């Protein structure tokens with residue numbers, strides 16, 4: 001998930017609204033880093049049944065600012081984990097992917113993302129988000145994206 005501004009975060013979120021992803025996969029096709037932490041590398045490698053070192057070798061590269069790892073992309077910029085129109089690591093996808101657009105985003109993100117606003121109380125009732133989940137993880141994980 002990238003675009004030229006991949007990684008720019010905006011912490012000012014509306015806690016009354018949850019934006020429900022419609023799985024358009026646009027954010028999987030933007031150029032830039034898809035950041036993965038050590039824990040995420042471990043989880044993804046395990047999910048794929050791969051040795052961690054082999055996964056790092058085959059599916060990651062240095063981030064553009066060289067301060068960690070990113071998933072690699074195909075020549076057309078789409079994420080290597082996007083297959084047949086879906087994320088093949090959906091269950092363990094990185095926070096950068098899970099967190100967008102509700103826990104981080106960027107100016108004018110709604111021009112390039114089809115996530116639909118749902119009242120937070122409805123989102124909780126429908127099981128889209130756990131009660132308090134947005135604020136509980138926000139500060140801790142959002143900092144990773146700066």
Ligand code: SF4
Pocket residue numbers: 020021022023024025026027028100101112113114115
């Ligand atoms: S977060 Fe937005 S851009 Fe990404 S798949 Fe969902 S709707 Fe599409």
Ligand code: SF4
Pocket residue numbers: 001027028029034071079080081082083086087088089090093094097
């Ligand atoms: S890991 Fe999955 S959700 Fe994240 S950019 Fe790649 S395909 Fe998209």
